[in-house]
Amino acid sequence: MNKYVYDYNASDMFKLLNVSNPSNDKLVPLMAKIAAGLSTSIVVYGGSETAGSLGYQVGFNLRCRAPGRDNFGMFLCGWPERLQQWLRVASGNTDSRVENRAVSGTTSSTFISGLSMLLQQDLESPPDLIILDTLVNDASMGGSKPFEQDTYEMIKATFETFVRILHIFLPQVPVLILVTSCGRCGIYARAHYEVANYYHMPFVNYPDAGSGSREGARNFVWRPGGENHPGPETHQLIADAMAFVLCQAWRKYKAGASYKHIHNEVVNQPFPLITLSRPEVIERYHVCLHPLSFYSARQNWSMQPQRLGGDWSLYEDRPGKPGWISLKAGSQMDFEVSFGEQPQIAITYLRSYDGTGAAEMKLSGPGGRAGLNCKWDLHYSESYTWWLRRVQDNLASGFSNTWASNGMMSNVKPNSTLNLTVTNTGDVKVKLLKAQSDGCYVAHSSSVCGGWSSTDEWGKWGKWGKWGKWGKWGEWGEWGEWGKWGEWGMWGWWGRWGRWGRWGNQWNRRPSKLKAGETCRRSRQPAYNRLVTLATTKKGKKGKWGTRITGKDKGFGGGKGKDFGGGKGKVKGKGKDKGKGKGKGEDGKGKGKGKGQVVIEPHRHEGVFVSKGKDDSLVTRNMVPGESVYGEKRLVAESADNEEKIEYRVWNPFRSKLGAAIVGGIGAMPIKPGSKVLYLGAASGTTVSHVSDMVGPTGMVYAVEFSHRPGRDLTNMSKRRPNIIPIVEDARQPQRYRMLIQMVDVIFADVAQPDQARIVTHNASYFLKNNGMILISIKASCVDSTAAPEAVFASEVDKLRKDGCKPKEQLTLEPYHRDHALVLAVYRPDKKKKVLLGVSSADLPQELLAFLNERGCSCQRAEVPRHAAMTRAQMAEFSKHWPLTYRRPSVEPLELSDEMRAAYTALLQLAAAEGAKRSQDCCGCVVADRSGRVLAVAAEDVDEDRPLQHAVMACIDAVAAARATAAEAELPTGKRARADEEGYLCQDCEVVTTHEPCVMCAMALVHSRVRLVAYREPDPEFGGLGGALSLHLCSSLNHQFRVLRFKEVSDDTSSLS
Structure with a gap:
């Protein structure tokens, strides 16, 4: 540095x-x-x-x-x-x-x-x-x-x-x-x-x-x-x-x-x-460090509104500025807000000088009303926070930077939970960003959860001097009223290991010594005394011998507790130092229940639950208790009547688009118990397994996956889940599996293809009921990696609209999945569905036309194309009747200047001369940059010891060696290895060879990222650039390049084509 x-x-x-x-x-x-x-x-x-x-x-x-x-x-x-x-x-x-x-x-x-x-x-x-x-x-x-x-x-x-x-x-x-x-x-x-x-x-x-x-x-x-x-x-x-x-x-x-x-x-x-600030000023901006309710449009992990009515929706009206936005009067949105001892709420919303209106806030029950004026005369836009609190009985204050009184909080009771409704009062934009409620404010103190002194009113150090009323360490000294470790000592009331010992309900019984079938779990105890308890209920052992203290031993352990406690203490000490020990062990009768309490609460979406604990998680009820699908955690909780144990599986939103949408606060979830779901792009079944849990035994999941390797895992997983039917087929051709699927209620798609919108609507036309729901996960980079994600999402939504889908909700999946969005839409096809009948020349029979007209079908005559589309214009025309794809033809006319033809011909002659040095028909190769400077020349030299020494491979190796040598002189030692690994790249290079490269050499050219390849003699048996294969045109590879072929004009001359 x-x-x-x-x-x-x-x-x-x-x-x-x-x-x-x-x-x-x-x-x-x-x-x-x-x-x-x-x-x-x-x-x-x-x-x-x-x-x-x-x-x-x-x-x-x-x-x-x-x-x-x-x-x-x-x-x-x-x-x-x-x-x-x-x-x-x-x-x-x-x-x-x-x-x-x-x-x-x-x-x-x-x-x-x-x-x-x-x-x-x-x-x-x-x-x-x-x-x-x-x-x-x-x-x-x-x-x-x-x-x-x-x-x-x-x-x-x-x-x-x-x-x-x-x-x-x-x-x-x-x-x-x-x-x-x-x-x-x-x-x-x-x-x-x-x-x-x-x-x-x-x-x-x-x-x-x-x-x-x-x-x-x-x-x-x-x-x-x-x-x-x-x-x-x-x-x-x-x-x-x-x-x-x-x-x-x-x-x-x-x-x-x-x-x-x-x-x-x-x-x-x-x-x-x-x-530093005066108390009456800083107390306006009291903040509780642990708010009871927190809603944020920017943080997906925060709480989400209980209801989005009208046109309220969460989206970004400007890049990087999300919010809950409404444009129509009468639209309502509900938040559940909780208050503590001193109720307070902070609302953050957009204020601007143009295009914003007003809204009304109302608290349910004893709460009042308040108005949000989103428009002001200042010529800039700003995220504006309005703080409202209940100061004392029948008195409330509301302010941002002005002390405008407000009665909305006057009747709010301490430690209450109310419903906050925000209503758009005009057909103008209202944008909410944050809502936070708490109640740890202490009246007449400038505090963050407890109080700050001020330099004003009482002098620099406050009313009681520099260290406060009770001196530097407070009223009770440095460590508080009960000493350094509290009232009951360092380890709490019951000692270091809790009331019942280190290992729980069986004395001196450790989890490592459990018998077969016994389990160990952690119970929900206070933070200062977390016990490891056993789920079994057996009588403990007898108490151990006590320690010898001046001839009197103290009994150790005891009790007949079902879950805690050990054996009854009957041990008498036998002192050898002074007298006889007569200490008798005290009976410890355990009455606690050592059950690992797992609090499971139902989510607002049916079939989904939330586990409450140290780390809140999204869970689903496991249809196959005792088994995980992808290594996820499993939790066990008791039913409401305490007669049944229920197992739940943790749903990881980082591995599931649907899970990320639920955590992100999607407004409606059509997948519910009893639903029939068509899942496109099922992969190995990570999300499919949770959908299986959601629909339950009365529902059905049809899981379609194209790749055979994950399809095998999907099939194995479905063997233990009877409500999953695995289908290893291409989702772009639903006619192949139309006999396996009945009409479904929901289609969920995660296919990550450029034409994913068309794939979804095509399947919907086969299997989705009218007014059925579609959930589609859009990956922007798979559709168009050069466009902004917001533009890609808007384009895909337009495609859905054109195909009979009405989008209802759009949700970005950040931060769990980058450049992803999930769209919820309703499928409403046209009532009069057109029937396209393909005929070549003969007219349609009149009897058939009459039969179709009677049933409300409109017919259209279409000419079925007899050959594949040769141009993009033909592809667009043919796709009106049937969706087609277009592939660039293997041979295209190429306009070359005379200078370029002369340059390539000179390189071909150099390659031919290098090959002629070994034999008459030996392959020669030349690699040059765009300026025509020759970088490498090689001829084929294949034998038993060097089977890979083809001319093309030798040239690529020579270029890599030259570039690696040049890079070593310029880079420090720590970065030479990386330069050596990347030396084979030839993005700016052109390859001219006498013979068509074989398939192996063609793949090496793809891997080296060459710009252009030109050859003279084709190889229909092993050639990789037009002979046996055309690898340079393969769309599944990550690189394509231009290929030129020299055409023989006479015995002594060649011409490029």
């Missing part, structure tokens, strides 16, 4: 950037990890500028909106992506990453609602650094003037809450504050700087890198972009500025001994317990 340090020091571009802040030394430990060769992780939070939104004045805006790694099209343009590229090159570690969690149009006020849920994923593997890019539109002004004192206080309070929540979850991770503000955002920068300075956080003010004047700084920061969003040049400058800051930290790390004091003096500085 030293090389890059010196490069940045040599530049004076950032000479005015202030990096002397002592708190910046917190970045030095990160450098130690880089120096050790370890991968690093940096997480960035911010708004639209951080996400990569460009100014509208930038001419190449569209070029930068290519799909990013998280399917958010703007990320590739943002400075975090550019910083990641620099970090990987500078550190030499390609696993280092900069994760961009920016969300466009978002403020600190919006981010802190639900931030605790987002940070849960970082607890097991925390990042090494968090960069907080201060938001241009921070803390919505709500109509206030930009420089009012109230606005400044609100910005400071929300940003401070953001910082404190980060510290609560990730206290050891340094947070770097980066200011990239625009020219009119001075009030924001001042508030952010005060928070950073108060909490001793690294702080970088990017505008300092400009000239000394304010106008010069603006021109430097905001070039050449728009008012709110800078251009790509500025994004690169921000990335360079961040690289400069990291390089300065690297220099301090390399200084060595002079910075050994950093760990104690800087990194371990105490985090302030008292808030």
Whole structure:
């Protein structure tokens, strides 16, 4: 990394950037990890500028909106992506990453609602650094003037809450504050700087890198972009500025001994317990770290609405900006919200100056009503958060950044669960982003679940001094009222191993010693005392001998408990030191039930369940208890009457498109108990097995799979599940299995083919009932890998509409399956179905026409094509009567200039001369680049010791050897192996040979990615490029190339054709 340090020091571009802040030394430990060769992780939070939104004045805006790694099209343009590229090159570690969690149009006020849920994923593997890019539109002004004192206080309070929540979850991770503000955002920068300075956080003010004047700084920061969003040049400058800051930290790390004091003096500085903002301001933005209800359109793992009525739907109206959207008046959406001791709810929705309307919110039962006004006069769009809470009886407050009173929360009872209904009141767009409810707010305190002191009202350290009312360690000392380990000691009330010993209900009985048929499971006990209990109920052994203490032994164990406890203690100690031991073991009678409690709750979709525990999971009831299909976990729970044990199978959404859709919150699920389902693309039966569980013994699943290898696994699995009928056939030809399938209720398709929409509707015409349901999983890259996924999804939906399907719902399957979407549609074919009768010349008999007309059928005469389509125009015409495919003909006319013909002829002569050196009819080969420069020449030299020394193979090997030798001189040692592996690639090469390459050589040419092959003499018996096979035209291979053939004109000349 030293090389890059010196490069940045040599530049004076950032000479005015202030990096002397002592708190910046917190970045030095990160450098130690880089120096050790370890991968690093940096997480960035911010708004639209951080996400990569460009100014509208930038001419190449569209070029930068290519799909990013998280399917958010703007990320590739943002400075975090550019910083990641620099970090990987500078550190030499390609696993280092900069994760961009920016969300466009978002403020600190919006981010802190639900931030605790987002940070849960970082607890097991925390990042090494968090960069907080201060938001241009921070803390919505709500109509206030930009420089009012109230606005400044609100910005400071929300940003401070953001910082404190980060510290609560990730206290050891340094947070770097980066200011990239625009020219009119001075009030924001001042508030952010005060928070950073108060909490001793690294702080970088990017505008300092400009000239000394304010106008010069603006021109430097905001070039050449728009008012709110800078251009790509500025994004690169921000990335360079961040690289400069990291390089300065690297220099301090390399200084060595002079910075050994950093760990104690800087990194371990105490985090302030008292808030900077005034209590009456910061308490407006109270956040509970563990909300009781959390709904988010962006996080698929969050809760989902209980009902989507009218035209409410979850989709992205702009790339990377999902939300629940309604365009029609009267549409209603229901959320189930739970409250605690102090009820509070936060609603995040889109506010804009154009194209937005209003909605009404209503809480069921004692709750009231409130209105959402989604339109304002400010000329920008923003994710706006409205906080409403019940302050005291018959009094409620509702605010965002204004204290507008509201009665919706006034009658909400503590610890209640209500239904929140959101109704669109006009035929204009309403977009909801998040909803969160909790109840851990403490009245009249500025707190995140418990309270923060403030520097105002009671002085810097609060009412009771620096350490609070009871001193530094609280009222009861450093370890609390009961000492360091609590009231009952270090291991809890019943000791280290719990009340009944380490191994559960049988004394000194370990799971490893179980007899055949006995099982061991973990019971649901409190977190401080989790016991491993046995499912058997047997009488325990007698108590062991006690320990000798001054001649009196203490009995050990005892009791006749059915599930816990052991044998009755009757042991008397026999002391040898002093007197006779008379200690008698106490009887311990266990009465607890050591059953592994598994809480299973029904999902809102029939046939699907949810297991509640440490990790909530989606499960289905196992039709074949005791067996797994793909290695999934199995759970056992008791029925409601405790008379039957039921086994469930965990459904992994990462391995199932249907499971991902259910976890993602699909609104309707037509697959239910008793349904008949046609499953296209069944593979080895992973999802089919769960569908089998859902439909139950009264339903039926017809599983169609084309490949024989997974079809064999599917067949073996179906032997133990009588409601699955495996069919190993091509789904594109349903007529082959039409005699095996009756009319079905649902078709689920996961075929991943370019024409998957046509395959589904074609099968629907055979087997699906009218008004039956279709579930189709669309993989965008299989349909068109060059188009944006959103465009592919829209195109496939249009195809479904044209074939008689009415789409009802569309759901993306991120993050479980990238570039996938699941579409739910209703099949409603035309009532008058056209019958296409193929005739060549004879007229249709009049009797048959009359018979069909009587039954309401319209007839159409069609000429059946007598030959395959030779052009794409013919293919389009023929497909009107029957779906056809088009393959490019093996021979196409080719226009070559005289110079090209002369060049190829010269190469052919060189190849013929090389072959003639060995024999008259020996094959010769030449490899050249596009400019005509010869790279390799070889002749066939096959014998018993070298059976693969064909001319083509020898040329490819010679090119690879030459390129590998050249690469070794330029690459470091660690990367030579990769260069050697890729040296055989010949994308820019053309091959000219005297004889047609055999099948083996043709496959080698495909594998080497050659551009063009030309040959003179065909080989109808073994040729691979037009003789026995035409591998260059095989659509199933991952590379195709052009083939030219020299045509003999006379004895001495050849011509290309």
